[in-house]
Amino acid sequence: MQTTILQSMEYFTINSATGDIHVNVLLDYEKSKQYELNVEAMDKGRLTDTSKVLVEITDVNDNAPVISVISFSNPIDSAPGTVIAMLNVKDLDSGKNGQIKSSIGPNVPFKIQLSSSNFYSLVTDRVLDRETTPEYNITITATDEGSPSFSTNKTLNLKISDVNDNPPLFQHQSYTAYVLENNTPGVSIFAVTAADIDSGNNARISYFLEDILLNGVSASTYISVNAESGEILAVRSFDYEQTKEFHIRLITWISLNC
Numbered sequence: 461m462q463t464t465i466l467q468s469m470e471y472f473t474i475n476s477a478t479g480d481i482h483v484n485v486l487l488d489y490e491k492s493k494q495y496e497l498n499v500e501a502m503d504k505g506r507l508t509d510t511s512k513v514l515v516e517i518t519d520v521n522d523n524a525p526v527i528s529v530i531s532f533s534n535p536i537d538s539a540p541g542t543v544i545a546m547l548n549v550k551d552l553d554s555g556k557n558g559q560i561k562s563s564i565g566p567n568v569p570f571k572i573q574l575s576s577s578n579f580y581s582l583v584t585d586r587v588l589d590r591e592t593t594p595e596y597n598i599t600i601t602a603t604d605e606g607s608p609s610f611s612t613n614k615t616l617n618l619k620i621s622d623v624n625d626n627p628p629l630f631q632h633q634s635y636t637a638y639v640l641e642n643n644t645p646g647v648s649i650f651a652v653t654a655a656d657i658d659s660g661n662n663a664r665i666s667y668f669l670e671d672i673l674l675n676g677v678s679a680s681t682y683i684s685v686n687a688e689s690g691e692i693l694a695v696r697s698f699d700y701e702q703t704k705e706f707h708i709r710l711i712t713w714i715s716l717n718c
């Protein structure tokens with residue numbers, strides 16, 4: 461008796477004497493889940509019979525989950541629950557081998573939420589402050605439930621965008637400066653500095669003199685302030701017999717549209 465596989469099938473061969481079917485290649489469940497073979501047996505008198513052999517492939521866990529970032533935006537100091545990124549997590553395997561649990565590293569002010577099958581949103585979990593933590597590296601881990609299981613990590617670098625939530629602050633509440641009388645008008649008397657812990661334009665400071673009256677005239681006829689540097693200049697020549705001291709107030713301002 462002689463057996464043959466009727467259709468051309470390079471994946472399987474049959475031992476024509478014994479009828480044992482052998483696999484020639486590595487079979488991949490993800491490519492094909494089953495094969496149907498038509499087998500023929502023939503005796504010496506050339507009488508034949510045919511039979512169908514169904515080969516079912518069993519899945520093994522041979523694919524790691526894949527995490528793809530679909531959308532991503534750097535967050536600003538924003539309210540909790542703001543969506544930062546959308547992620548797609550998938551695994552080509554089947555059953556438990558393709559079932560994924562996703563998690564996010566500990567101690568970050570973010571969480572992931574399953575928004576629909578295989579899609580996660582990364583959202584803020586509390587208010588972010590650039591001045592406290594300007595950036596985060598967030599690691600998302602996807603693990604399948606196969607045995608042994610596969611894990612995939614994806615790290616996102618988030619830079620927190622600044623908002624102008626801090627005013628400029630002078631180093632001291634008040635300053636005292638001395639100037640000799642009969643000074644040259646325009647001479648520099650003093651310089652003040654203020655600091656602002658925000659970033660970029662949110663920390664650019666301008667200095668102004670509050671326009672109050674000194675001895676019945678505008679403070680700006682005594683003193684001027686360089687808006688950029690905070691340098692204080694005498695506008696006039698002072699006479700000790702007329703003016704022994706005066707008080708001015710300075711204002712800082714951040715320019716938002718530079």
Ligand SMILES: [Ca+2]
Pocket residue numbers: 521522523524525551552553557558604606610
């Ligand atoms: Ca898998």
Ligand SMILES: [Ca+2]
Pocket residue numbers: 489490519520521522523552553554557
């Ligand atoms: Ca598989």
Ligand SMILES: [Ca+2]
Pocket residue numbers: 590591622623624625626657658659662
């Ligand atoms: Ca800020």
Ligand SMILES: [Ca+2]
Pocket residue numbers: 624625626627628656657658662663714
């Ligand atoms: Ca500021």
